[in-house]
Amino acid sequence: MNPTIKDVAKKANVSIATVSRILNGLPGYSEDTKKKVTAAIADLGYQPNAVARGLINRRTQTIGVLFPNVSGMLSSEVLEGVERAAHEAGFSVIVCNTASSGSRTLKYLRLLQEKRVDGVIFASEDIKDEYAEIFKEMNVPVVLVSTASQKHNLPFVRVNDFEGAYRATEYLIHRGHRQIGMIGGSNYDPIAGVPRMEGFKAALTKHSLPFIDKMLVTNEGYRFNDGQQSLPKLLHQFPEMTAVFAASDELAIGAMSAAHQLRISVPDQLSIIGYDNLKISEMCYPPLTTVSQPLVKMGEKAGEMLTALIKEKELEAKSMYLPFTIVERQTVKRMK
Amino acid sequence: MNPTIKDVAKKANVSIATVSRILNGLPGYSEDTKKKVTAAIADLGYQPNAVARGLINRRTQTIGVLFPNVSGMLSSEVLEGVERAAHEAGFSVIVCNTASSGSRTLKYLRLLQEKRVDGVIFASEDIKDEYAEIFKEMNVPVVLVSTASQKHNLPFVRVNDFEGAYRATEYLIHRGHRQIGMIGGSNYDPIAGVPRMEGFKAALTKHSLPFIDKMLVTNEGYRFNDGQQSLPKLLHQFPEMTAVFAASDELAIGAMSAAHQLRISVPDQLSIIGYDNLKISEMCYPPLTTVSQPLVKMGEKAGEMLTALIKEKELEAKSMYLPFTIVERQTVKRMK
DNA sequence: CTGAAAGCGCTTACAG
DNA sequence: CTGAAAGCGCTTACAG
Incomplete structure (x- = not known):
């Protein structure tokens, strides 16, 4: 049985009210009684009951x-x-x-x-x-x-997902890419899915690169498997692509895995940028360039x-x- | 303010004891009062207070x-x-x-x-x-x-870490490897570190492959970086090695990363088996063969x-x- | 400086 | 079948 405030009160010869005051650092007791109480607490190994405290x-x-x-x-x-x-x-x-x-x-x-x-x-x-x-x-x-x-x-x-996607895309453009594809998340995800696609499109437009449907493939989720399946699809509909922006690191790494299997060398034949900066992004090979969310x-x-x-x-x-x-x-x- | 058991008692015109019984499925009330109480609970949107319950x-x-x-x-x-x-x-x-x-x-x-x-x-x-x-x-x-x-x-x-390591090593042996190295964890970790090394050694011995110190490099931890640094060391002291058992997946993937950098092809020039079966083990390339812990x-x-x-x-x-x-x-x- | 008492929201003998 | 009362372990006016 855990000792209660009553036990320490008894042991220290004071009321529980006084013990409570000391426990909570409230004013109202002499140095002397504080000492007695502190000693009693130590003796008994008393721990206040957080449940009782919570109730009151x-x-x-x-x-x-x-x-x-x-x-x-x-x-x-x-x-x-x-x-x-x-x-x-x-x-x-x-x-x-x-x-x-x-x-x-x-x-x-x-x-x-x-x-x-x-x-x-x-x-x-x-x-x-x-x-x-x-x-x-x-x-x-x-x-x-x-x-x-x-x-x-x-x-x-x-x-800001829109901004992040915009900057990722622009990063690719600044490195000289003109044929850029995107492996996107879900079209029904208004929080992360849509804004990242919008950011992608906005960056293209801003740099006078027309967005065409074939440049984008969307997914239900943001997982590795999605990325793995998306790359071949994207490559098929947009073969001239030199770089791809993936809406998550898992998507990006899935795409890299597919690239390996297709014997497409990253980044020599295809550049990839991810989104998230998960721990795996530095563990994969080659290490992934990505948008880092803190x-x-x-x-x-x-x-x-x-x-x-x-x-x-x-x-x-x-x-x-x-x-x-x-x-x-x-x-x-x-x-x- | 959340309604309390008192509120529902009042509303249902019964005592709180009765409400409590109904709440807890204890016997002792008529169908009729149960109905009244249930209605009151629904009306008020009453939720029992888990803190008070916890106290008592x-x-x-x-x-x-x-x-x-x-x-x-x-x-x-x-x-x-x-x-x-x-x-x-x-x-x-x-x-x-x-x-x-x-x-x-x-x-x-x-x-x-x-x-x-x-x-x-x-x-x-x-x-x-x-x-x-x-x-x-x-x-x-x-x-x-x-x-x-x-x-x-x-x-x-x-x-059973000993068994897991033993079997991993044996797996390598069964695939024809005779020069097997290990990237180990900590020598001061009696739980996972030591048993995995012991399992490794035992498997070698069992198959008449002598264990020599140069076959093992230990680490403080089990992380990617440790593995990355360990492979070159191990390769240096044990160049004839054809396969390596890593005491964790991170260690293994770090080793793979180092191998990539050294232009050593996995598995053609060097085989690697890991331990854990983390999600990353199927995301890296090539996908990692490993001991799966559930x-x-x-x-x-x-x-x-x-x-x-x-x-x-x-x-x-x-x-x-x-x-x-x-x-x-x-x-x-x-x-x- | 200190204590008796009420009360937080419940459960559980006990009595009827 | 039902309720009054004690009590879980605390805190906090209130009174002295």
Whole structure:
């Protein structure tokens, strides 16, 4: 049995109120009683019960974080950042793997509500109306990371996908490429899918390179397999292509794998630029040139923003776009 | 303000005791009052407060899980399994990133203790005496995953590293290799480092291939960079080598990267077999042949074991070794 | 400086 | 079948 505040009160010959004051650094006791109490605490190895505290303070010092795919390489890094920031601010984090399922998400949200978490971080997915309703009901701060919502006014931490894609494409153009293809994500993904395609098109247009349908192949997801299958397709419909922009690193690496199999040398015969800068992007060969999203930092910022919102109810959150950079490695060749 | 059990009691014109019974499926009420209460609950959108429940039941339905490196590819998959099993059993999971730091681990353990988690899963690291002490103090079940402890009698879920390494080496031997090197992990890691080297040596010996020091290079960690640096070293001291066993996939992929740079073709000039079967092992080129640890399943089993222990205090846990397999891809060549 | 008491939102004997 | 009451382990006015 864990000792309670009563036990230490008895041992120190004071009331539990006094023990509580000392525990919480409130004023109201002599040096002497403080010593007695501190000694009793040490003797008993007393640890305050956070559950009891949570009940009375209406604060659990816990946040929930929802990912569509916890073990994904992107989520992992974001989670690391969230956990770090949360812990630093004195909060624990409960992880939830929604598996991109609406019903699971709903169940998790209900669960987090029952557990009375002090806030929630929602990652990489679109906010359905039902979610927004529960957010409202829960009445705790919510911050989005690596996603955003047009309908619901929720603060977010992310990178500007349009800009990132634009710059990636421009990077290729600046290296002398004129026939550029794109392996895109989903057309039904308004958060990351569409903006990256739009950024691609905008960069072409800006440099007087007409966009033609055959330059783009879209996918349902952003995974390795998608990329692997997309490259042959793209090559087939757009054989004169000298460079390709992939909407994610997995897509890019899948494309590289397909290129290897087709005996197309990267970057000599085909240049590739990715998007994300996952850890694998420097592990593959040749190492991938890519748009770097500061994933850990995004998680951290989201964690900081959320805990700040929890601590000072008034403060209005301002969303933030974090800067991206282009990490030059070895998959893009300069055309003369 | 969230409605409480009092609100529904008032609304349904019954006592809170009755509401509680209905909520918990205990016997003792008429169909009629059940209906009234259910209606009131729905009306108010009442959600039981898990914090209050936790206080009185001494059960938080929450477990803690500690990883040395949450965002590592290995941890990620284990976490996915843990989370799945925990959730299925009605538990939430709090993640902790110890960053392989003893003091952080201790702080997390204290925190989990204060939060009164019902159990903890400890991953991929050695159990120091201080940790074991806190485990005892906490008085909740603990299960280890992807690690084990010789000193402390704690149940574990893992793969037999000696066997895995033995079989990997034998795989190479069966493919006709006689000059086999190893890129090992740490000599100071009794859990994964040493057994994998021992398994390697044992397989050689068993097949009458003498082990010589030059055949092995060890590392502090199991990371990509370590592998990258190890291959040239190993090649230097053991140039006649035709195949190498790497103690992790990252090590193997780092070695492949070094091979690429040295213009050594894998598997034509050098065969490589890894250990883990991380997702990257099929994304690199050529896809890596490796010893597959069922990481997600390991997490799942650990989660199941822990929640079972929580539910039935008596039951003694029996550790388990999960089976590994060798996944044949394209980095090992058959010698004639 | 210190303590008795109420209360956070529940569950669980106990009595009827 | 149903309710009054005690209690889980704390915090916080309130009174002295």
